[in-house]
Amino acid sequence: MRLRAAVARLVHGVAWRAEYLLDRLRGQRDPRVVIEPYIGYADPDHLVLRGRVLTALRRHKPAPTQSLWLNFKQMLSLFLTDEVAGVELQARGVTAISDEEGYFTLLLPREARIGAGWREIPVSIPGRKGSAICPVLIASPEARFAVVSDIDDTLLRTGAYSLLRNLWTSLTGNALTRRIFPDAVTFIRSLSQDGLNPVYYVSSSPWNLHHFLTRIFARAGLLRGPKFLRDLGLSKTQFITGSHGDHKGSSINVLMAANPDLAFVLIGDTGQKDAFVYRDAVARHPGRVAAVVLREPGPGPDAASSQAMAEIAALGVTLLHGPSFEGFAAELLAEPVSRKAHQAM
Structure with missing residues (x-):
């Protein structure tokens, strides 16, 4: 293990210095x-x-x-x-x-x-x-709650639950061939209540895809909102800055701090550990999460995800899940979700 760690540190150091020198040369060549x-x-x-x-x-x-x-x-x-x-x-x-x-x-x-x-x-x-x-x-001061949604396999058909399927779909599609789930468009728009409730998107996709995703959203009619994507570049300490769960969890923390008076609806899927990320967010922020909604793509949740989902429900948070979001908006909007965070539960 010590040898593996030492080799990893050495490779990382070489890669980071190589990228740094390459960036310097590019900068000198192209001002x-x-x-x-x-x-x-x-x-x-x-x-x-x-x-x-x-x-x-x-x-x-x-x-x-x-x-x-x-x-x-x-x-x-x-x-x-x-x-x-x-x-x-x-x-x-x-x-x-x-x-x-x-x-x-x-x-x-x-x-x-x-x-x-x-x-x-x-x-x-x-x-x-x-x-x-x-x-x-x-965000409007009259908002009832804020929405945070994952992107891949929650809104955008990707197949992220399978590495090979994810890579194939992501690398061989374009902005005209990638597809948003039709039920996602109506679901997000209904939850926004004509823009009253702010909608934010959190994904482990890299910032390099910001314009690409924005174009796909616009073409599908998916509501525009701020995106919190991931830096996949090298840093002095890491190959990839932060893990999937760390990135989503920290983004949720930022958004809750940015909207301190609002309850939150967290939307994701069971293919990329969203159940775990959202369970931990519920535990970190008591009273702030009004509901968790999870799409079940592909084979659906495994045993560990099912356990995390049960723990969310046990904490008193509304949990909705299934292969489609159809009917979920009406159920959520019928509940007395207060805009005051401490009244959300």
Whole structure:
């Protein structure tokens, strides 16, 4: 075990230094920088703008009949990003610096007069022409609850419960061939109650797919909302930053802190440990989770997932599960889910 750990540390060190040197060479060779905006959100004190600084944006115009090989090449190109560190960004007098992977977060003071809904905020790089627009969702003070939903096999047909099926579907499809479950579109829209209740999406998919997923959502008519995706890049300490469960759990923590007065409905599936992640979230945040909804893709829940689901129900949280979300919205909305978190249970 000690030898394996030592080898892992050595390989990681070599890989991280190689990526660092490659990024430096790319930066010297290509000084162009562009901003890729992500969908932001609001907390009680700030508007949280997010994005990434790259040397170029890769945008494709796929055709529904194009070959699997072309799909694969286009998908692969989304991961071959040239990120730019140390770039200063500015919005409404607030500045931030892009990190080693090009990511940035701008925390704009939230003024009392700013109402609920969507805001489009320009973000620029001082000394350079042009800017990007970062959309931000501000939750309504009248919201009854907030919704957090997984993406793969919860909303988007993927087959993530099988590694080979997941890789095949993810790498050989395109934005026109990937399919959202029809019941997911109506379910999410019903829970939002015409935008009254904020909807957030949390996934272990990488940030490289933010625009790709946004395009799929828009084409299917799935409600727009801030996404919390995962950094799959190298850091000084890890090959991949954080595990599947850690990423989802920490994202839920952030969203609950951003909406301290709201109860939450957590939506996922039984194919990627969502039952465990949501069970732990219920335990960490007593009184904050009003309901857990789980799609059962493929073979359905295994024994361990079934046990986690039973533990969620035993904690007094409404648990709905099945191969489809049909009928779940009416059941949830009929319950007296209060907007005050401490009254949610």
